[in-house]
Amino acid sequence: MPGLPVGITRWIANCACGNRRAGNLRDTMDIFLDIRSLVANAITSLADKGFLPGGTDARAVTLESPRDPRHGDMSTNAALVLSKPAGTRPRTLAEHIAGELAADGRVQSVDIAGPGFINLTLTPSAWRNSVPAALQAGRSYGRPRLGRGQRVNVEFVSANPTGPLHVAHARGAAFGDALANLLEFAGYDVAREYYVNDGGAQVEVLARSAYRRYLEANGRTVAFAADGYPGDYLIPVGEALREQYGDRFVDRPEAEWLDLFREFATRMMMEIIRDDLAALGIEMDVFFSERSLYGVGRIKGALDALESRGFIYRGVLDPPLGKSSEDWEPREQTLFRSTDFGDDMDRAIRKHDGSWTYFAPDIAYHYDKILRGYDELINVFGYDHGGYVKRISAVVAALSENRVPVDVRLVQLVRLLSGSRPIKMSKRAGTFVTLRELVDEVGPDVTRFVMLTRKNDVPLDFDLELVRQQTRDNPVFYVQYAHARICSVLRKAKDAGFDVSDAALSDACLDLVGHQAEMALVRKVGGWPRQLELAARNREPHRIAFYLNEIASEFHGLWNRSKEMPRLKFLQADDEDGTVARLAMCRATGIAISTGLGILGVTPLEEMR
Numbered sequence: 001m002p003g004l005p006v007g008i009t010r011w012i013a014n015c016a017c018g019n020r021r022a023g024n025l026r027d028t029m030d031i032f033l034d035i036r037s038l039v040a041n042a043i044t045s046l047a048d049k050g051f052l053p054g055g056t057d058a059r060a061v062t063l064e065s066p067r068d069p070r071h072g073d074m075s076t077n078a079a080l081v082l083s084k085p086a087g088t089r090p091r092t093l094a095e096h097i098a099g100e101l102a103a104d105g106r107v108q109s110v111d112i113a114g115p116g117f118i119n120l121t122l123t124p125s126a127w128r129n130s131v132p133a134a135l136q137a138g139r140s141y142g143r144p145r146l147g148r149g150q151r152v153n154v155e156f157v158s159a160n161p162t163g164p165l166h167v168a169h170a171r172g173a174a175f176g177d178a179l180a181n182l183l184e185f186a187g188y189d190v191a192r193e194y195y196v197n198d199g200g201a202q203v204e205v206l207a208r209s210a211y212r213r214y215l216e217a218n219g220r221t222v223a224f225a226a227d228g229y230p231g232d233y234l235i236p237v238g239e240a241l242r243e244q245y246g247d248r249f250v251d252r253p254e255a256e257w258l259d260l261f262r263e264f265a266t267r268m269m270m271e272i273i274r275d276d277l278a279a280l281g282i283e284m285d286v287f288f289s290e291r292s293l294y295g296v297g298r299i300k301g302a303l304d305a306l307e308s309r310g311f312i313y314r315g316v317l318d319p320p321l322g323k324s325s326e327d328w329e330p331r332e333q334t335l336f337r338s339t340d341f342g343d344d345m346d347r348a349i350r351k352h353d354g355s356w357t358y359f360a361p362d363i364a365y366h367y368d369k370i371l372r373g374y375d376e377l378i379n380v381f382g383y384d385h386g387g388y389v390k391r392i393s394a395v396v397a398a399l400s401e402n403r404v405p406v407d408v409r410l411v412q413l414v415r416l417l418s419g420s421r422p423i424k425m426s427k428r429a430g431t432f433v434t435l436r437e438l439v440d441e442v443g444p445d446v447t448r449f450v451m452l453t454r455k456n457d458v459p460l461d462f463d464l465e466l467v468r469q470q471t472r473d474n475p476v477f478y479v480q481y482a483h484a485r486i487c488s489v490l491r492k493a494k495d496a497g498f499d500v501s502d503a504a505l506s507d508a509c510l511d512l513v514g515h516q517a518e519m520a521l522v523r524k525v526g527g528w529p530r531q532l533e534l535a536a537r538n539r540e541p542h543r544i545a546f547y548l549n550e551i552a553s554e555f556h557g558l559w560n561r562s563k564e565m566p567r568l569k570f571l572q573a574d575d576e577d578g579t580v581a582r583l584a585m586c587r588a589t590g591i592a593i594s595t596g597l598g599i600l601g602v603t604p605l606e607e608m609r
């Protein structure tokens with residue numbers, strides 16, 4: 001666009017790209033992209049008229065949904081961002097932009113608020129167009145074109161193979177898998193990966209605990225060490241060991257059985273973990289063993305790569321935070337220049353005695369992922385791994401020469417309740433409630449949905465009594481019931497002789513849908529592509545759960561309103577055209593709900609049991 005400021009040209013090009021996608025692909029029809037392009041065109045027009053000088057940066061121009069619906073459907077800060085380079089007051093520039101916007105047939109009204117925000121209210125017909133778009137695209141309606149085949153590795157769960165997964169792991173599993181689903185829907189090539197921590201001291205503790213269960217299986221009475229794993233889940237491991245080896249290792253020195261029992265117990269624990277994940281509907285693409293990094297030069301290879309780039313040196317670290325210099329023995333170690341990449345301190349990778357620190361295999365593991373050719377790495381960690389974020393980000397930046405971004409998402413704790421009473425103990429695990437116990441109690445759909453009803457970095461209460469209730473307070477039931485009601489309406493319409501195929505309904509006269517309760521639902525359907533884009537771009541699958549609750553609320557509200565106002569009923573014998581229009585609206589709502597549930601990994605029920 002000759003003559004336009006560079007910043008504006010880039011912003012307009014992005015908008016135009018989105019608009020071309022919307023125009024050529026009905027599945028990506030996004031009214032927000034359309035109106036954002038309209039704002040871009042208004043800026044172009046004003047630039048052509050000389051209102052905006054060269055060098056203006058328009059990247060900060062946004063188009064958002066106002067928090068207060070009284071402020072319209074959409075709001076842009078364009079006048080506030082561009083007023084300074086334009087050399088005029090924001091409200092004056094806003095008036096010029098508003099004039100350009102008001103000329104478009106999709107805009108019902110334009111208002112200038114506060115210092116210069118521009119609020120737009122769209123015509124009902126602009127929103128109604130989303131209904132045939134949804135019907136024509138089906139489950140692809142609103143699909144963002146963000147990924148374009150980029151390869152993304154999503155590592156999640158990665159629990160130590162020392163026991164079954166627990167409730168907190170269930171949240172990380174639901175979040176990680178839903179995020180992977182969301183990114184796949186947005187066009188990314190996603191690999192789900194589990195890092196098996198089978199190279200540290202914890203698996204030796206597992207081996208010793210399994211040995212005690214092995215002794216029990218051979219008729220011995222044993223006591224567990226304070227740092228052991230006393231859960232009943234190791235009883236089958238001990239029995240399997242006895243079946244395999246008889247009493248061969250009873251009273252034998254640890255050196256004879258430790259490695260063997262470690263491998264055996266780890267393998268059985270991973271079988272349990274795989275079964276636990278399968279019960280939640282999760283299948284990993286890769287299980288990466290930490291032990292595969294040892295003894296074959298892979299750790300040294302990663303560190304050599306860092307050293308060749310000048311990021312490894314010998315040095316002495318300052319005392320850890322909270323430790324006085326008198327209590328700290330400074331020793332020279334091999335260090336990584338993590339502070340060059342924004343970390344708070346450099347990180348030790350080899351101790352003074354020559355052994356690796358726990359960070360060294362992490363470096364090699366991430367180097368391996370980089371070498372596998374991923375364009376982006378996403379790590380889903382428990383909240384207690386917050387201290388890892390900066391060092392992992394630093395080492396990935398160093399190893400990839402800033403080519404591969406890494407996004408670390410922390411998952412907060414889950415508090416399991418029965419009413420107001422916390423549930424803390426497990427019959428099987430002894431100290432925690434297992435993922436499998438939760439899934440067996442309420443089912444995988446309920447488990448996954450509830451785990452996604454809060455942002456991942458916010459603590460979550462999971463109330464077993466609540467999810468058994470068939471009320472609005474039960475978010476899973478509320479959304480599933482909306483979908484089941486829609487399916488019921490369509491079945492009854494078909495029995496009454498209506499053609500309820502998407503092709504037939506996409507020709508409905510949507511002008512016959514006009515009540516405020518109907519239009520509120522239509523606007524939610526129209527907002528689905530926007531929610532998908534925001535969720536995928538920000539890596540926030542909880543946005544999908546929020547949206548599903550909102551659209552279900554609008555649908556149930558319309559359903560209840562129809563009891564008071566019969567003309568709002570979906571099926572009306574004396575109004576065939578109006579019935580077809582409402583069926584189209586109903587079906588489009590069902591498409592958004594079923595697609596959203598699918599992304600969360602939840603089955604969209606057609607009938608409530």
